[in-house]
Amino acid sequence: MTSKLSNAQIAWRAAQDIHDGAYVNLGIGYPEMVARFQPEGRQAIFHTENGILGFGEAPAPGEEDWDLINAGKKAVTLKPGTAFFHHADSFAMVRGGHLDVAILGAYQVAQNGDLANWSTGPKGVPAVGGAMDLVHGAKRVAVITDHVTKDGKPKLLESCTLPLTGVGCVTRIYTSLAVVDVEGGRFVLREKLPALSFDELQSLTGAPLHLQGDVADLIVPEV
Amino acid sequence: MDKRISSLTEAVADIPDGATVMIGGFGGSGAPIELIHALIDRYLETGSPKALTVINNNAGNGHVGIAAMIEQGMVTKMICSFPRSADPRAFTERYLAGEIELELVPQGTLAERIRAGGAGIPAFYTPTSFGTDLAKGKPVAEFEGRSYVQERWLKADVALIKAEVGDHLGNLTYRMAARNFAPLMAMAATRSVAQVSQVVTPGGIDPEAVVTPGIFIDAVVSVPNPAQEEDLNRANAHHPQVPA
Numbered sequence: 001m002t003s004k005l006s007n008a009q010i011a012w013r014a015a016q017d018i019h020d021g022a023y024v025n026l027g028i029g030y031p032e033m034v035a036r037f038q039p040e041g042r043q044a045i046f047h048t049e050n051g052i053l054g055f056g057e058a059p060a061p062g063e064e065d066w067d068l069i070n071a072g073k074k075a076v077t078l079k080p081g082t083a084f085f086h087h088a089d090s091f092a093m094v095r096g097g098h099l100d101v102a103i104l105g106a107y108q109v110a111q112n113g114d115l116a117n118w119s120t121g122p123k124g125v126p127a128v129g130g131a132m133d134l135v136h137g138a139k140r141v142a143v144i145t146d147h148v149t150k151d152g153k154p155k156l157l158e159s160c161t162l163p164l165t166g167v168g169c170v171t172r173i174y175t176s177l178a179v180v181d182v183e184g185g186r187f188v189l190r191e192k193l194p195a196l197s198f199d200e201l202q203s204l205t206g207a208p209l210h211l212q213g214d215v216a217d218l219i220v221p222e223v
Numbered sequence: 224m225d226k227r228i229s230s231l232t233e234a235v236a237d238i239p240d241g242a243t244v245m246i247g248g249f250g251g252s253g254a255p256i257e258l259i260h261a262l263i264d265r266y267l268e269t270g271s272p273k274a275l276t277v278i279n280n281n282a283g284n285g286h287v288g289i290a291a292m293i294e295q296g297m298v299t300k301m302i303c304s305f306p307r308s309a310d311p312r313a314f315t316e317r318y319l320a321g322e323i324e325l326e327l328v329p330q331g332t333l334a335e336r337i338r339a340g341g342a343g344i345p346a347f348y349t350p351t352s353f354g355t356d357l358a359k360g361k362p363v364a365e366f367e368g369r370s371y372v373q374e375r376w377l378k379a380d381v382a383l384i385k386a387e388v389g390d391h392l393g394n395l396t397y398r399m400a401a402r403n404f405a406p407l408m409a410m411a412a413t414r415s416v417a418q419v420s421q422v423v424t425p426g427g428i429d430p431e432a433v434v435t436p437g438i439f440i441d442a443v444v445s446v447p448n449p450a451q452e453e454d455l456n457r458a459n460a461h462h463p464q465v466p467a
Contacts, residue, residue, distance in 0.1 A: 048400075049330060049331075050249040050252065050400050050403050051249075051400050051402060051403050052399075052400050064453075065399070066251050066252060066451045066452075066453035066454065067252050067253070067398050067399040067400055067401040067451070068252075068399045068400055069249075069250065069252050069400060073249075073250040073251075073252075073308075073309075073453075084397075084399055084400055084402065085402075086334075086402050086403065086404070086405070086406045086407060086434075087249075087330070087331075087333075087334035087403050087404050087407060088334045088335060088337075088338040088407055090331075090334070091330070091331030091334050091335060094331055095331060095349065095350060095351065114354075119356075124319075125306050125307065125311070125314070125315050125318055125319070125325075126306075126325070126327050127304070127305045127306055127307045127327070128304055128305065128327055128328075128329050128330070128357065129304050129305040129329075129330050130304070130329065130330040130331060131329075132329040132331075132332075132351045132352045132355060132357065133329050133330060133331030133332065133351045136349075136350035136351055136353075137350070163355065163356050164354055164355045164356075165355065166353075166354070166355070167353060167354035167355075
């Protein structure tokens with residue numbers, strides 16, 4: 001396989017689409033990295049499910065206040081304009097259509113926008129957190145993910161085989177190889193790594209990639 | 224009117240076997256550790272309360288708080304959204320052994336079910352979980368062209384919560400993100416008990432700053448300098464303490 005974007009580079013690409021003043025929720029794990037790559041001059045306001053809007057970066061080690069954490073239970077900091085609220089208000093922001101963007105990780109995404117990202121099957125202890133809420137309500141629900149699984153199997157599929165998080169909810173997918181939109185029940189290719197041919201990309205994708213206008217080169221700096 | 228009670232022991236004295244107990248906190252933030260440990264101490268002394276259903280976002284971490292309740296065998300059912308943590312062994316081992324039941328609820332649905340319980344709304348419709356395994360068996364309806372899942376209220380016999388400042392009437396303020404589920408749980412339980420870092424006389428809290436109005440609170444117990452679950456876990460604390 002040709003070279004691919006690192007997780008940080010995928011996060012960088014996703015950050016370029018977040019406008020100044022956007023209200024944004026970043027999923028636990030590497031979606032959180034998106035916050036680091038806000039373009040100069042833009043400032044998004046980050047929401048975390050446990051009840052903070054407009055929090056700042058992680059504190060220095062030893063400076064943590066464990067009443068000031070994000071949904072991943074990592075310590076964050078206050079900024080001028082931070083707001084606290086209880087869980088019902090927090091999820092009113094989520095389901096009520098008040099967030100501009102939610103960015104989540106994925107096990108699988110289907111061409112109709114179905115997302116599977118909470119369960120790999122009946123084994124072990126199931127846990128869902130806020131993922132099923134987040135996929136409903138945000139104006140844009142984007143996914144950042146490797147284009148294929150660790151075993152090289154496609155993650156972009158005709159239909160998901162794992163338990164669903166939400167039906168028809170994803171609008172854009174940032175992968176390690178491409179940027180793909182979900183439109184009208186199909187994948188539309190928007191950007192791909194310049195070194196990768198369309199046919200190579202299609203062979204790593206589990207559903208047809210459609211072309212609609214130009215496909216831009218996906219060029220991301222080393223970050 | 225004075226809702227202050229003098230001890231943690233008294234605060235948890237009336238909780239019966241089989242009770243449904245809402246416990247505030249998201250991870251360690253807002254976890255009422257002293258109230259939970261008083262409940263465990265009562266169980267160790269008297270064998271009661273047992274067979275509890277506990278409602279919390281998580282299912283305990285390490286060997287303190289809710290994890291310690293589970294380790295002692297006091298809990299037969301957890302209702303939560305995310306039964307994982309840095310050290311979830313107390314819950315995981317019992318769950319995989321079939322010794323504890325789990326009702327998994329999406330986090331926002333959990334919050335809204337508790338709010339609905341406190342607000343007298345028996346059921347509501349939410350887009351969350353539509354078309355997923357967690358919506359199985361639940362009524363579905365369409366509104367303005369979108370599908371929604373019917374969810375029911377959650378109520379409890381007792382809520383145990385942690386607040387920052389409380390007055391004699393039960394008006395409460397919280398500390399940063401520690402409020403999370405507490406204002407909702409305070410509404411949804413028959414008896415709501417708040418441990419507070421500081422007790423003030425009525426008038427000591429600016430009315431504009433009250434987060435939980437006293438009508439939702441039945442008892443206030445003073446716990447200055449409360450333990451933080453995260454700090455306890457980083458020190459590998461156990462409750463009850465493991466003999467040296």
